[in-house]
Amino acid sequence: MERDTQPRLLQTGRVATDTGGGEQAVVRQLIEVARAVLRDTHHIDSIGVGMPGVLDPGSGITRFIPNIPGNWAGVPVIAEMSKAVQSPARLINDARAFALAEHRLGAGRGATSLLGITLGTGVGGGLILGGQLYLGRDGTAGEFGHQTILPDGPRCNCGNNGCLESLARADAIAAACGQPGAEESVAAARAGDPRAQQGLIEVGRYLGIGASNVVVLVGVDRIVVGGGIAAAGDILLDPLRQELARRVHVADVDRVQVVGAELGIWAGAIGAALFAADPIDPHLHFV
Ligand SMILES: [Zn+2]
Structure with a gap:
């Protein structure tokens, strides 16, 4: 693809999530990051979170975030962000953002339809169908990790048993x-540990069943x-x-x-920024 479609990361930074302060502390951190960029650039067209x-990408409100401590039911992240920074902002699930970024600018360029899979603390997913990010009615379409793979498998953080995530998270x-972490697992496998x-x-087999x-x-x-991973x-x-x-067997695999x-690690942030800059309203076009 042409050079000018490559992402240009003008500025990146990382802060550790304040997991001890509940949901309000995390929202404050998000606002601080946006304010820091605004101080440097003096103008922001749009903010993707x-x-x-x-x-819910439509209302910019969180519902349930099992992997960040806090009471996330009904937190108006986007309303607070827009008010604090005085810029339009939009909220998207990070795996959906990953799929959008990889489709537009990464390994998914040129694909008509795409499944994005993110492997980390949890197992995330995102769908591009007919060239467009598909979010479903309320933004939850593409939850690849929460399909049942083993009917009576391990308990998942979502409340179900045997979800793909319960079998393939870090x-x-x-x-x-038989290793302390996912990174060590990869290193050990590469070194020949049977x-x-x-x-x-x-x-990989569980992921393949889900992908099938x-x-x-x-x-x-x-x-x-x-x-x-x-x-x-x-x-x-x-x-x-x-x-x-x-x-x-019903499609040409x-x-x-x-x-x-x-x-790399910025795919989610790039995708969120693309989503915020995109004028398409998910509630008008993706229902
Ligand atoms: Zn689940």
């Missing part, structure tokens, strides 16, 4: 590989896998590909490309 969990990967290799194959369901249902032509590369992606080939993400 990407957050994990269940939230701590489940570590447990499957248990870690077997653990990643098992996780999506391919059968909506027929995506590309699957982009990102997040920290995606660094495992083909150790994880090959079992996913094999599972697709084994299970999908040879045409489904399974690739690693390209935009």
Whole structure:
């Protein structure tokens, strides 16, 4: 793709989430980040806020965020942000933002329909259908990690049992590989540790079962896998590909490309910014 479509990150920064101060402390942190950018640039056209969990992009209100402590039911993040910074702002789930960014500017360029998968503390997902981000009625479409894979599997943070997330999130990967964390699991598998290799194959299979369901249902032509554990590369992606080939018989799986993400740790932030800059209203176009 042409050079001018590449993201130009003018400024990036990281702050640790204030997990001890509840939801208000996190919202204050988000506002502080926006204010810091405003101090430097003197103008912001729009602000995109990407957050994990269940939230409503239409109203800019969070519903349920299991992985950040706090009472997230009904927190008006966007109203508070817009008031504090005096700029239009929009809220989007970080995995949906990842899918949007990778489709526009990363490993998903040129795909008509795409499934984005993020592997980290949880398992996130996002769908591009017909070239557009598909959010469903209330922004929850694309929740790849919360489809049931094992009917009586482990309890998931969402309340269900046997969700893909309960089998493929970072701590489940570590447990499957006999390692303290997901990063160590990948390193051990690369170094030839048979248990870690077997653990990643098992996780890759679960991901492949989930991806097969999506391919059968909506027929995506590309699957982009990102997040920290995606660094495992083909150790994880090959079992996913094999599972697709084994299970999908109603579509031509040879045409489904399974690739690693390209935009790195900033994909979610880039996608949120793109979403905020996009004039499309999800409630008008994605219901
Ligand atoms: Zn779940």
